[in-house]
Amino acid sequence: MTPENPRLDVDRIIDDRRARIIVCCGSGGVGKTTTAAAIGLRAAERGRQVCVLTVDPARRLAQSMGLTSLDNTPRRVDGVSVEAGGSMHAMMLDMKRTFDEVVEAHADPARAAQILANPFYQALSSSFAGTQEYMAMEKLGQLRTSGEWDLIVVDTPPSRSALDFLDAPERLGRFLDGRLIKLLLTPAKATRPFTKVLNAGFSVVTGTLTKILGAQVLRDAQTFVTAFDTMFGGFRERAEATYRLLQAPGTSFLVVAAPEPDALREASYFVERLDEERMPLAGLVLNRVHRPTATRLSAARSLAAAETLEPMPNGSSAAESSQPPSQLPEPAPADVVAAAALRLHAARMNLGEREQRVAVTFTSAYPAVPILEVPALPEDVHDLAGLRRVGELLADEP
Amino acid sequence: MTARDTDWDGVRLHVVTGKGGTGKTTVAAALALALAHGGRKVLLIEAEGRQGIARLFDRPPLPYEERKIAIGPGSGGGSGGGGDVFALAIDPEGALLDYLQMFYGMRSAGRALTRLGMVDFATTIAPGLSDVLVTGKATEATRRRATPSRTDKYVYDAVVMDAPPTGRIARFLNVSTEVSGLAKVGPIRSHADSVANVIRSPQTAVHFVSTLEEMPVQETLDGIAELNEVKGMQVGGIMINMARPAVLPREELKKEPDIAALASSLARAGLRSADSLAGALAAELDEHARHVELTDRRRAELTAAGQPMYELRLCTGGIDLAALHGLAAQLREQGAA
Numbered sequence: 001m002t003p004e005n006p007r008l009d010v011d012r013i014i015d016d017r018r019a020r021i022i023v024c025c026g027s028g029g030v031g032k033t034t035t036a037a038a039i040g041l042r043a044a045e046r047g048r049q050v051c052v053l054t055v056d057p058a059r060r061l062a063q064s065m066g067l068t069s070l071d072n073t074p075r076r077v078d079g080v081s082v083e084a085g086g087s088m089h090a091m092m093l094d095m096k097r098t099f100d101e102v103v104e105a106h107a108d109p110a111r112a113a114q115i116l117a118n119p120f121y122q123a124l125s126s127s128f129a130g131t132q133e134y135m136a137m138e139k140l141g142q143l144r145t146s147g148e149w150d151l152i153v154v155d156t157p158p159s160r161s162a163l164d165f166l167d168a169p170e171r172l173g174r175f176l177d178g179r180l181i182k183l184l185l186t187p188a189k190a191t192r193p194f195t196k197v198l199n200a201g202f203s204v205v206t207g208t209l210t211k212i213l214g215a216q217v218l219r220d221a222q223t224f225v226t227a228f229d230t231m232f233g234g235f236r237e238r239a240e241a242t243y244r245l246l247q248a249p250g251t252s253f254l255v256v257a258a259p260e261p262d263a264l265r266e267a268s269y270f271v272e273r274l275d276e277e278r279m280p281l282a283g284l285v286l287n288r289v290h291r292p293t294a295t296r297l298s299a300a301r302s303l304a305a306a307e308t309l310e311p312m313p314n315g316s317s318a319a320e321s322s323q324p325p326s327q328l329p330e331p332a333p334a335d336v337v338a339a340a341a342l343r344l345h346a347a348r349m350n351l352g353e354r355e356q357r358v359a360v361t362f363t364s365a366y367p368a369v370p371i372l373e374v375p376a377l378p379e380d381v382h383d384l385a386g387l388r389r390v391g392e393l394l395a396d397e398p
Numbered sequence: 399m400t401a402r403d404t405d406w407d408g409v410r411l412h413v414v415t416g417k418g419g420t421g422k423t424t425v426a427a428a429l430a431l432a433l434a435h436g437g438r439k440v441l442l443i444e445a446e447g448r449q450g451i452a453r454l455f456d457r458p459p460l461p462y463e464e465r466k467i468a469i470g471p472g473s474g475g476g477s478g479g480g481g482d483v484f485a486l487a488i489d490p491e492g493a494l495l496d497y498l499q500m501f502y503g504m505r506s507a508g509r510a511l512t513r514l515g516m517v518d519f520a521t522t523i524a525p526g527l528s529d530v531l532v533t534g535k536a537t538e539a540t541r542r543r544a545t546p547s548r549t550d551k552y553v554y555d556a557v558v559m560d561a562p563p564t565g566r567i568a569r570f571l572n573v574s575t576e577v578s579g580l581a582k583v584g585p586i587r588s589h590a591d592s593v594a595n596v597i598r599s600p601q602t603a604v605h606f607v608s609t610l611e612e613m614p615v616q617e618t619l620d621g622i623a624e625l626n627e628v629k630g631m632q633v634g635g636i637m638i639n640m641a642r643p644a645v646l647p648r649e650e651l652k653k654e655p656d657i658a659a660l661a662s663s664l665a666r667a668g669l670r671s672a673d674s675l676a677g678a679l680a681a682e683l684d685e686h687a688r689h690v691e692l693t694d695r696r697r698a699e700l701t702a703a704g705q706p707m708y709e710l711r712l713c714t715g716g717i718d719l720a721a722l723h724g725l726a727a728q729l730r731e732q733g734a735a
């Protein structure tokens with residue numbers, strides 16, 4: 001289907017010992033978690049010491065990897081073949097806990113306790129729109145420095161846009177660096193020289209905030225900001241270090257997309273962004289592609305044949321139309337089944353063609369990006385056997 | 399008014415949630431269209447400020463302003479034809495300025511706050527605050543009357559909100575205790591309480607959009623359970639979206655396909671190499687049967703939640719205005735509107 005683009009060779013990536021981090025990115029619901037877990041399993045069964053960092057896996061998939069509690073540490077996955085000398089660990093990201101641990105590691109116990117108890121910290125650590133991404137990066141940094149694994153496969157948080165993974169940490173950093181935060185800090189740091197304008201601005205802000213939120217909320221915010229201030233530098237440095245890790249030679253990005261316009265548009269934004277950031281793109285996984293089996297029979301021909309066997313006044317199938325076509329002679333039962341199979345086939349051919357057209361908009365814009373298609377399986381992927389199967393498909397094994 | 403009863407006759411604020419990408423925006427728009435029959439006036443609100451509604455109706459980005467975006471289906475039966483669908487895209491910044499203006503008459507101070515990053519502050523560190531402002535705007539529109547008189551008629555017959563996804567819905571509707579810690583006292587607290595009074599009343603229903611896939615179904619069930627915990631909260635319908643109808647009756651699909659019979663039918667229809675074709679088509683039919691079985695299981699899981707269910711078919715050609723009207727008609731036929 002995509003003869004111009006080189007084929008993405010997943011085995012070559014995972015067999016290369018220099019590969020240390022594989023990041024699976026893409027827009028919501030395209031199969032990032034599945035792909036990350038399948039690659040992790042395949043790499044382990046080909047001899048690598050693998051850790052898979054998943055974010056929000058489907059419940060049954062998590063259970064199949066032995067991830068029953070969100071304890072934020074990698075657990076060994078049972079049922080993985082160790083013949084090649086590899087092993088697989090997996091973990092689910094607990095963003096709040098990861099954040100708490102960072103606070104505990106950066107502040108003395110009294111200050112840490114003060115921060116952890118603050119309502120603003122609690123909101124930030126459990127619901128800020130970029131915390132999950134930031135903490136996924138943080139965790140990746142931790143796993144990498146621990147040196148316990150020779151390959152880390154990272155899943156990225158469910159998000160509308162794949163770019164969020166790269167942007168969120170910066171957004172959090174920018175926020176923590178923001179002007180308002182600085183203003184909130186002023187009363188606590190009276191020594192800091194401030195211009196008249198800022199002071200005037202400050203009284204408007206505090207005045208209004210007090211009015212809207214009440215004085216207690218403002219005090220909480222100030223306490224939080226003051227307590228957190230000492231850690232800002234540390235936070236930003238860590239985020240920057242992890243960002244650099246993503247640019248390092250041992251890292252590759254796999255962009256996952258479904259053959260749908262929105263998902264591929266997101267994928268192309270991401271591909272361009274990686275290029276700008278000089279982050280290494282391994283290729284695109286086009287997941288859940290529908291491939292008809294009998295490709296020789298066109299949709300039009302198939303529909304016409306169905307019509308011969310079972311004429312439909314409105315052209316729809318029997319199960320869909322509310323009244324039976326009574327004026328027509330009753331077709332033989334075998335013909336009804338055949339007509340249904342033909343209509344089904346026509347719909348599949350149409351779907352396949354539409355997916356192809358959508359895929360071509362991507363491939364023609366990025367002819368150098370390696371691509372691999374993974375067919376849509378009839379059932380979702382919820383156990384190791386399913387992951388192994390996806391791994392084979394990723395390696396283009398029949 | 400129409401003579402016909404619908405499942406949600408007493409409801410004036412319809413909140414539409416669901417897992418990301420399952421069709422919240424599409425279904426919210428279809429529901430708004432479906433409700434806008436017989437001259438009724440409906441407001442469709444986008445809560446996350448991403449301009450999904452504008453894109454759906456093929457319009458330039460919507461401002462923070464209620465604008466007519468479509469007309470509902472004509473009634474045909476003399477009661478004034480189709481109603482009007484208005485749309486409003488709420489962003490936290492606009493909602494904050496609105497709030498300051500409405501309660502304190504201080505729009506300019508609000509602007510100063512915007513410049514100083516106050517809005518960033520609100521949305522970032524205190525997401526609960528921005529949620530209260532957004533839901534506050536929706537409840538205000540729901541309760542708005544043509545004149546301040548308590549007896550005058552409402553400006554909108556119904557309000558439909560394209561809400562945040564399931565994972566955030568409880569927090570968004572300010573029913574999670576976690577957030578209340580943020581503003582224990584003060585004016586925003588009492589504002590939040592009055593918003594909650596509308597949201598936890600029979601006037602409001604929270605509908606869940608789900609596809610028949612594993613994670614959306616799970617999230618829907620979790621979301622319903624979470625909302626059911628909250629006193630006064632009314633869980634609405636489950637809108638199964640992107641459903642693919644079965645091509646044959648279930649009992650027919652359960653049978654092994656008879657390849658020889660299939661081949662002879664195909665030959666009779668004039669197709670060449672009927673034998674090899676029959677094998678391939680039987681495999682496709684078998685896969686379809688397995689898919690139907692799987693989605694039936696998912697549907698049964700959703701049924702167990704005990705909420706009214708509606709089914710919206712997959713539009714194979716994608717979503718345009720005609721397709722939206724088609725989905726609206728399906729909602730009407732099934733009694734959702």
Ligand SMILES: Nc1ncnc2c1ncn2[C@@H]1O[C@H](COP(=O)(O)OP(=O)(O)OP(=O)(O)O)[C@@H](O)[C@H]1O
Pocket residue numbers: 026027028029030031032033034035055056057058156157158159287288289374375376377378379380381382611612613
């Ligand atoms: N090739 C495939 N064939 C069939 N089902 C698949 C395939 N790939 C993924 N799935 C199923 O699709 C669903 C979504 O996949 P997954 O959870 O991996 O997506 P995701 O990108 O991680 O989603 P999110 O953005 O919500 O995190 C799962 O139920 C999974 O089992």
Ligand SMILES: Nc1ncnc2c1ncn2[C@@H]1O[C@H](COP(=O)(O)OP(=O)(O)OP(=O)(O)O)[C@@H](O)[C@H]1O
Pocket residue numbers: 160262416417418419420421422423424425450563639640641710711712713714716717725
């Ligand atoms: N019944 C349907 N038939 C065909 N396509 C559909 C249907 N419903 C939704 N879609 C398509 O699915 C995609 C997602 O729909 P939509 O944007 O409404 O979902 P959403 O839940 O609002 O997503 P998000 O979480 O990103 O806000 C869109 O491309 C839309 O056109």
Ligand SMILES: [Mg+2]
Pocket residue numbers: 032033034055056057155156157158
């Ligand atoms: Mg995922």
Ligand SMILES: [Mg+2]
Pocket residue numbers: 422423424450560
């Ligand atoms: Mg949407």
